[in-house]
Amino acid sequence: MWYELASGESYFRQGDLGHALKKFLAVEKHYADITEDQFDFHSYCLRKMTLRVYVEMLKFQDRLHSHTYFRKAAARTIRCYIKLYDSPSKSAAEEDDEMSRLLPSQKKKMKQKQRKAEARAKKEAEVKNEESTVSGATKSGKRHVKPVDPDPHGEKLLQVEDPLLEATKYLRLLQKHSPDFLETHLLAFEIHMRRQKILLALQAVKQLLWLDAENPDSHRCLMRFFHRVGSMPAPLTDTEKLIWGVLEAEQPTFSQLHEKTLIEANTFFLETHKDSLMHRAAGAEMLFVLEPNKKVEAIKLIEDSSNNLVSTNEALGPVRExxxxxxxxxxxxxxxxxxxxxxxLRWKVRCAEYFPYSRYFEGSRCSAIPNSVYNQICKNPENGGANHPDVGQSAESLSSNGKLEAFKDLII
Incomplete structure (x- = not known):
């Protein structure tokens, strides 16, 4: 399951939600299979009178969905559906509009690519069907038929009418089995805010503050929620008036907002956590949300952060925070x-110095930069300079395995 989680996260970072959902839902299917496998054990335990083992199995079943792998898979699945809701796939009409704007030569190339892709997919399906039908017979004379995946790219998983409704199914499992994790209520807040469920979003905010009031994400949700409430129109129906009354009664109960405006509460949060990068980033983001005209000040709050050295142990010595x-x-x-x-861009250049091996920031030693490792070895005096006697010997000893010059431009 760890591989499916890692693979799904990779697809999610690449924006391939179809493959990501397939991997995450595969983990969920493992737990469903475990649950189904226990059904035969009920009658067995009662028949054999192994009640102690039976009770242990029931307890195991109760905490099955609180396992770390299931929690991660469910949370990633919810994030996929949220992203799908925020950026829905293009409809056929929109694709036709885009095609009409292309030049005739571009249309021709696009159609050729589509035909090639369809032919390739059809050929792969035929090959799989042939392999399944022509598979070798077993000793008993039965043929072993390989199952064929009808949706290898997860395209059908993306064709849901209401992504938030699908996300809510997994959210309920997290709320039931993992209520003590911050991510559960963060996801609940994101879903309920998009579904216009104000009271459920308020419940998620209260849970976040109860678990960790000083967390940057908790502060974000608190500010976003009451900023959204402040921009709501006046209530008209009885239901809206009832919701408004609950909000007015609950707002004074938040200690962060006691006799403070949202701007003052955000300023106090920044002053309290001025030495933390993520707290400064959360405060800067909320400053921009509350006062869009202070974008420059928000950026300055982030750029003025300092990456201090902190002591860990004698072996590693001080490291960056x-x-x-x-x-x-x-x-x-x-x-x-x-x-x-x-x-x-300025932040990327700055972080490339702190993380030279990072591919994201394209550090000087990362594998994404051509010749980075090679040049670093050549320039580092600890490894020997160009005129060092050992360098010539090592080059001669490796020349029998091929020319080293051919590998200078190798990118991994």
Whole structure:
């Protein structure tokens, strides 16, 4: 299951939601199979009177869906459906409109590619069918038929009428079996805000603050929620008035907003966590959401962050405080939400120095840069210079295996 999770996350990063959903749902199917396999065990235990084992099996079944792999698969599945809702696949009419805007030569090339892809897919399906029918017979005379995947690319999984409804099914499992994890309520907040379920979103915010009030994501959800509430129109129906009354009664119960406006609460949050990169990024994002005219100040809050050295142990010595995944998240924030390409580029250059092996930031030693490792070895005096006597000997010893010059431009 770990491989399916890693593969699904890779597809998700590439934007291939079909393959990602197939991998994540495959993990969910494993747990469904485990549940079905226990059905035969019920009658067996009662027949053999092994009640102690039977009770242990029931307890195992109760906590089966709280396993780490299932929680990760369900959370990633929900994120796939949220992304599918935010960026739905193009309809046939939209594709026809795009085709009509192309030049005749471009249309011809596009149609040729489509025909080749269809022919290739048809040929692969025929080969699979032949392999399944012409498979060797077993000793008992029965043929072993290989199952054929009718949806190898996960295209049918993307053809759902309501992605948020599908996401809600897995959210309920997380809320039931993993209520103590922050990600469960973060996903609940994202789904309910998109479905206009204000009270359910309020419930998710309260759970987030109860679990970790100082978490940057909890602060984001709190600010976003009440900013959204503040922009809602006046209630007209009885239901809307009832919801509005609940919101007015609940808002004073939040200590973060006690006698403070949203802007003041965000400023206090920034002052409290001024030494944390992710807290500064969350505060900067909310500053831009609350006051869009302060975009420059929000970017400056992020760029003024300092990557201090922290001591770990005597073996490693002091290391930098920032983590790679946090820096990637900040870069995406600058690129998408704050929408400043120059600031994103400056951040990328800065992080490339801190993470020289990072492919995302294209560091000086990453494998995505041609000759980076080769040049680093040649320039590093610890490995010997060009005139070092050992260099000539090592080159001569390896010349029998082929010319080294042929591998200088090799990209892995």
């Amino acid at each position: 920032w983590k790679l995944k946090d820096c990637i998240a900040v870069h995406k924030l600058l690129w998408t939400i704050l929408d400043d390409c120059d600031a994103a």
